[in-house]
Structures are given as structure tokens and as C-alpha cells.
Amino acid sequence: MHLTPEQEAKIDPLLLTILPDAEGDEILQVVMVLGEDEANTSTTKTLQPSQFSSRIEYRQALIEQRKQQLETGTVGQTVEALNNLSLTINGGKTSRFLVVEGTAKEIIKSLSLPGVKSATLDQIIRIEPIPIDPPKVEYLTNLILDIFPINKDKVSQAAKQYISNYYKNYGRLQVLGMRKPIKLEEIYTTVKVLPKKLIQQFTDLEGIQESFRTRQQYNLDEAENNKQSGIIIANTYKYLTVLGAPGSGKSTLLRKVGLEAIKGTLSYNCIPVFIELKQFTNTQDIDLLKIISQPFKDCDFPNVDNFIKIGLQAGKFIILLDGLDEVPNNTVKKVVTQVREFIKDYKNNRFIISCRTAAYNQQFNNFNDVIIADFDDTQIKQFINNWFCSDVDKRAETAKKCLAALEKKSGAKDLAKTPLLLTFICLVYDQSQTLPKNRSELYNEALKILLEKWAAEKRLERDAIYKDFNTKLEIMLLSEIAYEGFIVDKLFFKTQELVDQIKTFLARNLNAPQDLDGEAVLNAIAIQQGILVERLDNIYSFSHLTLQEYLTAKYIVDNHLIEQTVNKYVTETRWKEVFILIAGLMEGSTGADQLLLYMENKALSYIKSLSDNHRFIKLLEWAETKTKNSPADLTPVAKRVVANANANTYANANANTYANTNANAYAYAYANTYVYTYANANANAYAYAYALKVFIQFIDKIEAAPPLFSGVNLQKLRDQLQLLNTLIPNEKEAREVHRTFAKKLLETWLNAFDLTLDMISLSLKEVKELDQQYFYIYHLILQCKDGAILVTDETWKAIEERMYRVPSS
Numbered sequence: 117m118h119l120t121p122e123q124e125a126k127i128d129p130l131l132l133t134i135l136p137d138a139e140g141d142e143i144l145q146v147v148m149v150l151g152e153d154e155a156n157t158s159t160t161k162t163l164q165p166s167q168f169s170s171r172i173e174y175r176q177a178l179i180e181q182r183k184q185q186l187e188t189g190t191v192g193q194t195v196e197a198l199n200n201l202s203l204t205i206n207g208g209k210t211s212r213f214l215v216v217e218g219t220a221k222e223i224i225k226s227l228s229l230p231g232v233k234s235a236t237l238d239q240i241i242r243i244e245p246i247p248i249d250p251p252k253v254e255y256l257t258n259l260i261l262d263i264f265p266i267n268k269d270k271v272s273q274a275a276k277q278y279i280s281n282y283y284k285n286y287g288r289l290q291v292l293g294m295r296k297p298i299k300l301e302e303i304y305t306t307v308k309v310l311p312k313k314l315i316q317q318f319t320d321l322e323g324i325q326e327s328f329r330t331r332q333q334y335n336l337d338e339a340e341n342n343k344q345s346g347i348i349i350a351n352t353y354k355y356l357t358v359l360g361a362p363g364s365g366k367s368t369l370l371r372k373v374g375l376e377a378i379k380g381t382l383s384y385n386c387i388p389v390f391i392e393l394k395q396f397t398n399t400q401d402i403d404l405l406k407i408i409s410q411p412f413k414d415c416d417f418p419n420v421d422n423f424i425k426i427g428l429q430a431g432k433f434i435i436l437l438d439g440l441d442e443v444p445n446n447t448v449k450k451v452v453t454q455v456r457e458f459i460k461d462y463k464n465n466r467f468i469i470s471c472r473t474a475a476y477n478q479q480f481n482n483f484n485d486v487i488i489a490d491f492d493d494t495q496i497k498q499f500i501n502n503w504f505c506s507d508v509d510k511r512a513e514t515a516k517k518c519l520a521a522l523e524k525k526s527g528a529k530d531l532a533k534t535p536l537l538l539t540f541i542c543l544v545y546d547q548s549q550t551l552p553k554n555r556s557e558l559y560n561e562a563l564k565i566l567l568e569k570w571a572a573e574k575r576l577e578r579d580a581i582y583k584d585f586n587t588k589l590e591i592m593l594l595s596e597i598a599y600e601g602f603i604v605d606k607l608f609f610k611t612q613e614l615v616d617q618i619k620t621f622l623a624r625n626l627n628a629p630q631d632l633d634g635e636a637v638l639n640a641i642a643i644q645q646g647i648l649v650e651r652l653d654n655i656y657s658f659s660h661l662t663l664q665e666y667l668t669a670k671y672i673v674d675n676h677l678i679e680q681t682v683n684k685y686v687t688e689t690r691w692k693e694v695f696i697l698i699a700g701l702m703e704g705s706t707g708a709d710q711l712l713l714y715m716e717n718k719a720l721s722y723i724k725s726l727s728d729n730h731r732f733i734k735l736l737e738w739a740e741t742k743t744k745n746s747p748a749d750l751t752p753v754a755k756r757v758v759a760n761a762n763a764n765t766y767a768n769a770n771a772n773t774y775a776n777t778n779a780n781a782y783a784y785a786y787a788n789t790y791v792y793t794y795a796n797a798n799a800n801a802y803a804y805a806y807a808l809k810v811f812i813q814f815i816d817k818i819e820a821a822p823p824l825f826s827g828v829n830l831q832k833l834r835d836q837l838q839l840l841n842t843l844i845p846n847e848k849e850a851r852e853v854h855r856t857f858a859k860k861l862l863e864t865w866l867n868a869f870d871l872t873l874d875m876i877s878l879s880l881k882e883v884k885e886l887d888q889q890y891f892y893i894y895h896l897i898l899q900c901k902d903g904a905i906l907v908t909d910e911t912w913k914a915i916e917e918r919m920y921r922v923p924s925s
Contacts, residue, residue, distance in 0.1 A: 123227040130237040133506035135220055142220045145238040150191045150212045150231050194231030201225055248279045255380040259387060263432050264423040270416075277415040279378055286371040286390055300371055343489055347376055350468065351383040353484040355459070358470045360488030363536020363662055366470035369488065370436040373468060377434055386434040386466060387427065393451060394442040397608050397655065402454040408435070431464025440479070441472035442661060445605050452479045490533035496522070499535065503542045518545045536662060554905055556700025559666040563591065585629055585637070591667075593621050593637075594647065595674065598658065598667035605690070607661065611654040614638050662693070669697035678702075682714040687888045692896060699900035707906025715897050716915055720923045722889040732886060734875050735760060736922045742870060748824040755824060756920035804844045804857065808837055811865065825869060833868040840864065894919060 119127075119135060127135070131146060168177060191212055198205055203218035203226060215238060216226070226232055256275040261268060289300045346369040350356060360366045374388035389408050396402055409424045417423060427433055443451045459467055459480070469480065476485075491499065497519060504515040522529045522541070532538045537558065544561045545551055552558050564587065597617055601609060618634035638656075641648050647663065648656045658664040672681050678698065685691040695715075699708040726733055739759035748755060815834050818824075840861060845853045866873060878886070897915070901907050 119224060119227070123224065126227050126232060126234050128234075128236045129506060129508040131235060132508065134237060135224060143217065144220055144223055145215060145217045146223060147236045147238050148214045148216050148226075148232055149234045150194050150214065151233045190231045194229055197229050197231070198226055248276055248283070252279055252379055256378065256387070259380075259385055259432070260417075260423070260427075263427045263430055264419070266418050266423075270418050274412070274415045274417040278412065278417075281411065281415065282374060282378060282388070282390070287375055289368065300368065301375060346372065347382070349486050350376075354466050355480070355483040356466075356468045357476070357480065357483045357485045358468060358488065359476055359485060360470075360472070363534050363660060364488040364490075365535045366472075366488055367438050368535070370438050370468055370470055373434070374436055382434075384466070386432055388434050388436060390436045390438065393437055393439045394607065394657065395655075396443055396447055396451050398447065402451060404454065404458045408433070428462040428465060431462075431466075433462075434466040434468070437467065437469045439471070440469055441476075442607055444607060456480065491535060491538065492533075496532050496538065499538055500542060503539075504546075514546075517549075518542065521545065521549075521551050536660060554700045555903060556666070556669070556697045557905070559663070559697070560670075560701075563663075563666075585632060589625070589628055590641070591670070592674070593618065594641070595667045595671035596621060597648075598664045599671035602664060602668040602694070607664070608655050608657045609648075611635075611638070611656065614648070614656055665693045666697050669694045669701055672698055673701045678711055679714050682711070682718060686715055686718050686893055686896070689892070692899070695896055696899050696903040699904040703905060706908055706911070708900060708904035709908055709911040711904075712897055712900060712907065712911065712915060715893055715900070716918065719890050719893040719897075720918065723923055731875055731878055731882070733922055736920060738871065738875065740921055742825045742827075744826070746823050746826045750824070751916070753916040753919050758824060760920055804861070805841065807861070808841045808844075811837055827870070828868055830868075833864070836864050836868075 124132065131144075134142070134144065165171065195205060195214070198214070198216060201218070201222045203216050203222055206215040206217075216223070216235075218226075223235070227235060253272060253276045256279060257268065257272045260271050260275060287300055346358075350373045358366050358369055370390065373382075374390055376382050377386055377388040389411065391404075391407060405424065405428075408428075409420050412420045412424065437455065440448075440451075455469075456479075467483075469483070497515075500518050500522075501515045504510075504518065509515065518541075522532055532541055537555070540558050540561075541551060544558060548561070552561060597609070597614065600617070601607065615634035615638055618637050622628045622630060622632055622634070622637075638648065647659055658667075672678060672694070681691075681698075682695075686695065695711070699711055702708040702711060723733070723736075736756075739756045743755035743759050744752070746755060750758065812834060815830050815837075819830055840857075843857070845857050862873060866876070901912065
């Protein structure tokens with residue numbers, strides 16, 4: 117749309133990026149400043165304090181005089197003119213500052229009014245449906261008619277509306293704080309494909325001994341070698357599970373698949389239906405047929421129920437189920453059961469499910485599992501160019517400067533691989549031209565930008581909702597909401613719950629404005645900021661789970677709840693991100709020291725609760741004694757960690773952290789994994805031969821590095837294994853012969869390291885308990901150390917000195 121030079125001079129750069137490319141029907145909200153009638157002001161009688169009996173009366177008279185000046189002058193006349201343009205105005209005739217809402221077309225007209233001095237973009241309220249290409253409508257219409265032959269004109273009209281709605285809801289990306297929506301198709305997502313066996317080992321709780329061993333050693337390299345586009349993967353697999361970290365682009369990929377289905381560019385013809393699983397907040401039966409039918413009913417499809425049933429039976433749909441990890445814990449089993457039954461009943465259709473990797477438990481059989489890849493350099497560059505795409509930014513080369521700043525800060529560059537964090541990076545850079553390395557600092561800075569920008573543009577003195585409700589108070593309120601929800605595993609909040617919590621917060625805080633309406637505050641946060649989002653009627657959630665986790669961490673730090681939180685939740689994996697963020701928020705001369713010490717105390721308390729004869733106590737003692745004087749190029753704590761890596765999930769992950777470049781460490785850990793697996797299986801001649809081959813290969817690797825253990829004769833072990841290789845029983849021999857051979861194989865390996873079968877024969881229950889109560893805690897301590905602003909050298913050395921040792925009484 118065309119703007120005159122006079123109109124352009126009145127608007128800020130943000131609005132300038134929107135209006136020239138607008139179609140006209142976009143609904144915008146802007147903050148306008150109106151001009152004063154200087155002549156009217158100059159002829160107004162000057163009031164003196166001496167004319168009044170009190171200063172209160174004097175101030176009231178000044179206010180009334182000012183109101184009359186504005187109402188009868190330029191401000192009042194301009195407000196009337198804005199009303200005549202069918203714009204919605206918040207403010208009235210007694211303030212020079214107005215929040216105006218209306219179409220882009222009417223906003224442009226208002227800029228020609230002489231009383232409008234400036235206009236600043238507040239937010240885009242709504243983007244009207246994108247004009248739909250006739251070929252898309254024709255494709256979808258014909259696809260539907262093939263399923264259910266009915267009136268073509270009605271189907272065509274409904275198909276056009278369905279496509280329009282899909283593009284409106286899922287075809288544009290406007291992440292929290294983005295200047296304007298961008299086409300989703302401009303963001304490309306790739307996925308890393310992990311072999312199904314490795315995925316199962318990583319997520320199968322019954323196979324916990326293997327889960328993290330294989331995960332740490334193999335999956336990343338194999339995934340890099342198998343990197344493919346998300347659309348190729350969607351074309352390849354009928355049933356697909358898309359895994360990824362928070363904010364990695366799982367939902368974006370599902371939306372993109374739906375867009376490709378609408379265009380008919382997939383390798384199969386199907387109709388996309390996008391379902392957000394987070395909507396299932398209660399334990400009542402879930403009617404997926406009804407849910408799938410609703411968007412078609414909204415578009416006035418004829419005979420919807422019959423069309424849906426016939427189409428599902430014919431396998432003509434692709435069902436995109438987004439956010440399995442965001443289903444509340446009390447309903448997730450029912451949701452999984454209902455979805456499984458639905459897939460079983462309509463197995464000819466295609467299904468894609470997204471879920472956080474950490475929450476994935478292999479709930480669905482016959483699904484192929486893929487993991488979202490980090491953004492590569494090309495994608496990061498494209499995203500930043502899309503963000504800073506206005507004419508002003510292009511002239512200033514903002515995108516180029518932001519990319520250069522990323523290259524200089526490896527920490528920020530690493531964060532930028534995740535789309536959500538890259539969004540925050542753009543926000544922070546746009547405001548400060550600097551990039552923090554710490555993830556907690558990044559969230560903090562991004563949140564401040566959002567709230568303070570809002571405060572500067574909209575918290576007008578005349579409106580009670582903005583009065584005295586400063587940024588710090590709002591962050592305190594949001595943190596409390598986040599924390600109170602997170603401790604009970606609540607991601608969704610009813611309107612009344614939030615309103616009541618806001619009222620309670622305001623009532624108990626003497627410095628908070630007491631006349632604010634709780635519902636109005638909620639509405640402001642949700643509509644004008646987008647931090648809380650209304651997902652369903654009267655059901656809200658934070659715009660992203662990661663944002664709730666950050667605010668939860670902030671509440672814990674601000675309210676000195678760190679020790680209490682560690683004692684209650686340190687072994688719950690759901691809290692992992694919160695603890696890492698807590699570490700990044702702890703400041704002062706000792707940084708995150710106290711958090712790490714509280715966590716360590718929980719791990720040590722568990723060890724102290726074990727009897728002196730417990731197998732794991734014996735393993736700890738053995739590891740310290742056996743590695744104490746070895747020449748391996750590892751610290752004492754690294755030697756102990758690696759030595760214990762053979763029988764525990766997080767123990768192996770910790771070993772990789774401490775010894776990820778040490779061939780000896782890897783060789784020892786995985787040799788023990790293989791010997792335990794093969795020697796205790798219902799083995800056959802082939803398995804024995806393969807196991808022996810692997811063991812000898814590991815000896816080769818161990819010999820290439822300084823010995824990790826003292827007194828291990830590797831040549832003798834090699835000779836013994838080669839002798840056993842000539843004595844492998846054939847499959848016809850008695851089962852007892854096989855058991856004897858398996859026992860001999862295991863004892864040969866263990867004896868070489870001065871281990872006994874009893875020492876490593878931890879039950880599955882013991883392994884799970886050790887993982888949860890000890891190894892997981894130390895794994896989290898390492899992650900929190902890396903995520904902290906500061907950990908003192910003295911404290912960390914003391915923790916390492918105690919790590920993987922039997923604590924003194």
C-alpha cells in the first residue's frame with residue numbers, strides 16, 4: 117500500500133515495515149500521539165494556588181482545566197475524526213496518547229489527519245487469510261470429491277476456506293517478540309535420523325543398562341551422516357515420531373508437512389489435520405473423530421461426519437499430532453491409549469507425532485523415530501535475515517552485524533542452533549547490540565526487552581491497568597504463576613485461576629496498585645504481550661514451556677527456595693532444565709556454589725544410606741584403589757568416573773563428559789558393556805565369536821593409550837581370549853556346556869581387572885535406583901556447572917575430590 121512522505125514521517129520503523137506491504141485488511145494496534153492546539157493553550161487563564169483553599173483543590177482544578185483544553189482543542193477533534201474512520205480507540209478525549217486498533221487501510225488514512233503527530237506499532241492483532249492459489253483449491257477439491265462425490269461448488273468453497281484457515285493458523289510464524297509474521301515456508305528444518313535400535317535403547321526404561329551407553333557413543337555421528345530434510349522423511353515413513361529439544365522446531369516441521377500436503381507436493385495425496393495435544397487437559401474420553409471433524413465443520417463442508425469416516429477408512433488423511441510432551445501427566449496415559457486405538461482403527465492413514473526427546477518413552481509401535489537437527493550456519497543466517505528484513509535494517513546491515521557478533525561469541529552461537537533461542541538472540545541484539553553467552557542471562561534479557569518495550573509504548577498514565585504496575589512487579593507475578601503451576605506439573609491454567617492468583621498477588625503486595633482488575637491484567641499480558649496465550653476458551657498457558665521453566669527458576673532464586681527445591685525435585689528429570697537455569701541465575705561472589713553443594717549432598721546422602729557390603733560401595737572402593745596410581749592422562753576424578761562407567765546409565769554419560777577424548781576410557785567402558793551383554797545372553801557360537809572379536813579390538817584400543825588401571829596384564833588377557841576363541845562350543849552341545857563357557861568368558865575378562873562377578877551383578881532395580889539417586893545427580897551437577905555464570909575453583913575442586921568416592925562418615 118502507498119504511503120506519502122508526510123505519512124512516512126509520522127511512523128516508527130516497525131510500522132514502516134508493515135504498512136507498505138500490507139494487503140489492507142490486516143488488523144493492527146498502534147500507539148498514537150496527538151498534537152496540542154498551542155493557541156488554545158496560550159489563551160487559557162493561568163490558575164494560582166492562592167485562588168484555592170487547599171493544594172488538593174488546586175491540583176483538581178488544574179486537571180479539569182487540562183481536560184477541557186484537550187477535549188475542545190485538537191485532541192478532541194482528532195479523536196472524533198478517528199472514530200469516523202471506524203477505528204477502535206482506547207483513551208478518550210482527555211489524553212494526547214491513544215491506543216488505536218483497526219485495519220491497515222484505515223490506519224494509513226488516519227496518518228493524514230493533522231492532529232496525528234506520530235504512530236508506533238504496538239502489535240499485529242490479526243492477519244487476514246492469505247489469498248489462496250486456485251490450483252491448491254482445485255487439488256484439494258478433487259481429492260475430496262474422489263473420497264466423497266458431492267456438490268463440487270460447495271466442496272470447492274469449503275476447501276478454499278479450509279486452506280485459508282490452515283495458512284492463517286499454521287502457515288505463518290510469529291514467535292514471541294517478532295516484528296511481523298513471516299511465511300513459515302521461509303524457515304527450513306532438517307532432522308537427524310537415528311537408527312531405530314539406538315532410539316529404543318535410549319528411551320526404553322526396561323533396557324536402562326544400554327540406553328545411555330549407545331546414546332553417547334554413536335548417535336550423534338550417525339545422525340550427522342544421515343541428515344535429511346524433514347519433507348523427505350515425511351515422504352518416507354507412514355508413521356513418524358519427530359523428537360527434539362525444547363524450541364527446536366518440532367511444531368514448525370509438522371506445520372510445514374501440512375502445507376506441503378495442501379499443495380499436493382508430497383509423494384502421496386492426503387488431507388492434513390493439525391491437532392495440538394496440549395488441549396487434552398482432563399481425563400474424560402477423547403473423541404478424535406469429533407476433533408478431526410471440527411475444522412471441516414467450521415468451513416461448512418457438506419456431510420462432514422460421513423466424509424471424515426469414509427476418508428479415514430480410505431487412508432486419505434495425514435494426522436499431525438503436536439506436543440505429546442505437553443499433555444499433563446494425569447491425562448497422558450489416556451491420551452496415548454486413545455491415540456493408539458485411533459491409529460489401530462484407521463491404520464491406512466499417515467500419522468506424525470511430535471514430542472520432546474527427554475519425554476519420549478516409545479509409546480507407539482511401528483513408528484519411525486527421527487530427531488530434529490540443530491540449525492546449521494545456513495539456517496541461522498536465513499533466520500536472522502528474515503528477522504531483520506525491514507528497509508531500515510537492510511540499510512543498516514543489522515543482519516550482517518548480528519551474524520558477525522554471533523561468530524565472535526561461541527556460547528551465543530551454540531544457543532543460536534535452537535530456533536527458540538535464536539529468536540531471543542535477535543530480540544536481545546535488536547535492543548542492546550550485544551549477545552550474552554549464558555542461557556539464563558539470555559532469557560532474562562529477552563524478557564526484559566519485551567516487558568520494558570511494552571511499558572514504554574503502552575503503559576499510559578491515564579489507564580489504571582498500567583499505573584504503577586512496573587516491569588519488576590510483572591516479572592514477579594509471572595514467576596509466581598509459573599512456579600505454582602510447575603510444582604504441580606500444570607502447563608494450563610483456567611482464566612479464573614489466573615485472575616484469582618493475580619488478585620492475590622496484588623492484594624498482598626503493598627507497593628502494587630490495589631485498584632487493578634485481575635482480568636484486565638491477564639488480558640493485557642495475554643493479548644498485548646503474548647507471554648500467556650489463550651489456547652482454548654478460558655484456558656491459558658505460557659507461550660512456550662521453556663519460558664515457564666525460566667520463570668520458575670527465577671522464582672526459586674528470588675525467593676531463596678534452592679535448598680528446598682533440590683531436596684524435593686533434584687532426581688526428577690522434568691526439573692532438569694529448571695536446575696540448569698537456576699545455576700545461570702545465581703550471582704554474587706560464590707555464584708552457583710551453593711546449588712552444586714546442595715545437589716552433591718543429596719547424592720552423598722544416598723551413598724551413606726547403603727550398607728558397607730553393598731555392591732556399589734565395593735565398586736567405588738575398587739575404582740579408587742585400582743586407578744589411583746595409573747599413568748592415564750586423566751585427573752583422579754576422571755579415572756574414578758570412567759572406572760564406574762560399565763554398569764550404569766548416567767555413569768556412562770558422566771564418563772564421556774570427563775574423558776571424551778581418551779581412547780582408553782571409551783575402550784574400557786564399552787568393553788565391559790559388551791562382555792556383560794554377550795556373556796550373559798542365551799549365546800550361540802556366532803555370538804561368542806563376535807564377542808571375543810570385539811573384546812580383542814578393545815584391547816588394541818586400550819594398549820594405544822596410557823593404562824587406566826594399575827597392574828592389568830593386557831597381553832595375558834589377549835592370550836586367554838584367543839585360547840577361548842578355539843574352545844567355543846557348537847550349538848549341539850548341552851546347555852550346561854554353554855553356561856560354563858559363558859561364565860569362563862566373563863570371569864576371564866573380570867579377573868584381568870581384579871573384579872568379581874558379584875561386584876558387577878547389580879539388579880535392574882539397583883541400577884535404576886543408582887541412576888536416579890546418584891549418577892543422574894552428578895550428571896546434572898556437571899550440566900549446572902557449565903550453565904552457571906560462576907562456580908568458584910575452590911568449591912569445584914572439593915566436589916571433584918569427593919565425586920565417585922565412598923564418603924567418610
